[in-house]
Every structure is written in C-alpha cells, then in structure tokens.
Amino acid sequence: MELKHIYKHGRNPERPVLLLLHGTGGNEEDLMPLARMIDPEAAILSVRGNVEENGMPRFFKRLREGVFDHEDLAKRTDELYEFIQEAAKQYEFNLGQVTAIGYSNGANIAANLLFRHGPVLKNAILHHPMVPDADALIPEVKELPVWIGAGANDPICPPEQTEELDRKLQEAGAEVKVNWYQAGHQLTQEEAKDAAVWYGAP
Numbered sequence: 001m002e003l004k005h006i007y008k009h010g011r012n013p014e015r016p017v018l019l020l021l022h023g024t025g026g027n028e029e030d031l032m033p034l035a036r037m038i039d040p041e042a043a044i045l046s047v048r049g050n051v052e053e054n055g056m057p058r059f060f061k062r063l064r065e066g067v068f069d070h071e072d073l074a075k076r077t078d079e080l081y082e083f084i085q086e087a088a089k090q091y092e093f094n095l096g097q098v099t100a101i102g103y104s105n106g107a108n109i110a111a112n113l114l115f116r117h118g119p120v121l122k123n124a125i126l127h128h129p130m131v132p133d134a135d136a137l138i139p140e141v142k143e144l145p146v147w148i149g150a151g152a153n154d155p156i157c158p159p160e161q162t163e164e165l166d167r168k169l170q171e172a173g174a175e176v177k178v179n180w181y182q183a184g185h186q187l188t189q190e191e192a193k194d195a196a197v198w199y200g201a202p
C-alpha cells in the first residue's frame with residue numbers, strides 16, 4: 001500500500017520514529033514543526049491522507065461533521081498499518097518503535113490503529129481526537145502511554161468525546177494523560193509544548 005509521505009532520517013537512530021498524521025485539509029508538511037519540538041533527533045514518517053473531501057485531504061471518509069463512514073475508516077486504518085509495516089522495511093526502522101502524533105482527523109485514525117490493531121504503536125500523542133468507533137472492542141494495549149490534548153470549548157471534538165476516548169483506552173490498559181485547554185479546536189503553542197514535555201525526549 002503506497003501512501004504519499006515524507007521520510008526524514010533521524011540524527012539518533014535509537015529514538016522512536018515519529019509518525020505524523022495531519023488534520024482535515026492538511027498535508028504531510030503541517031506537523032513537521034511540532035515533530036521537531038517533540039523530538040528534534042528522531043526520524044519522521046509523515047503521511048498524507050488519501051481520501052479527499054472537496055479537495056481537502058483526510059485519512060478516511062465521513063458522512064458529515066463528526067459522523068464517520070465506519071467501513072471506510074476500518075479499510076483506511078488497515079491500509080495505514082500496512083503502509084507503516086512496508087515503510088519500516090524500506091527505511092529500516094523498528095516497527096516496535098513508532099510514536100504516532102496526530103491532530104484531529106489524524107489523531108482519530110491514530111486512535112483507531114490502537115482500536116483495531118492493539119499495541120502497534122510505542123506511544124501516541126493525540127491532539128483533539130474523538131472516539132473513532134464507539135462500538136469497537138479494543139484489544140489490550142497494556143501500559144501503552146497516550147497523551148491527549150483537548151479544548152474545553154472544542155466544537156468539533158466535544159469534551160464528552162475526549163472523556164469517552166480516555167475511558168475506553170484506559171479500559172484497554174493504556175496509561176492515558178489528558179491535558180485540557182481553555183481553547184477550541186486549534187492546536188496551540190502551549191499544547192504543543194506540553195506534549196513535548198510529556199514525551200520527554202532528551
């Protein structure tokens with residue numbers, strides 16, 4: 001499965017690869033500055049979503065705002081996982097050393113990677129995610145660290161969605177840390193800095 005992407009080798013091959021997943025209407029360049037804040041030495045695999053909504057790239061189809069096409073979500077999540085496996089071979093990184101960093105639609109597909117495939121990520125930083133699939137039975141993701149940034153006034157990802165995602169991931173065994181911001185859907189500098197502190201790259 002080929003997906004449009006950028007791969008940058010890291011200065012330190014010991015560090016996990018940062019898998020970057022943009023929001024609706026974004027592209028593979030968007031989260032580069034964020035990745036550099038989180039770990040300036042890590043390799044980066046930044047992917048462009050292969051679904052278009054009125055010309056805006058996304059990672060999966062939706063029926064309308066906040067209502068997802070579950071069949072497409074499952075298919076695209078599996079494609080993304082297949083792509084990561086192929087990229088690990090091509091760029092010679094360890095599949096057990098992948099940190100997902102997603103914003104909005106990208107955070108939703110990152111969460112769904114865990115929902116469908118279990119502990120296939122080393123950890124995840126999810127900026128303004130929703131519950132990707134309310135009916136999913138999530139495989140165990142024992143002690144997998146997940147950081148969530150959420151806006152108390154986010155009209156796209158309402159607080160109940162954050163709380164529900166937190167609950168579901170914890171039930172599956174994840175170690176979840178949620179940071180709340182007096183903000184809407186935007187990813188602020190403050191939030192990016194907090195994610196970097198939590199990640200704790202040397």
Ligand code: MLT
Binds near residue numbers: 023062065066108156
């Ligand atoms: C989604 O469709 O994944 C969410 O509603 C967030 C977004 O607008 O991308």
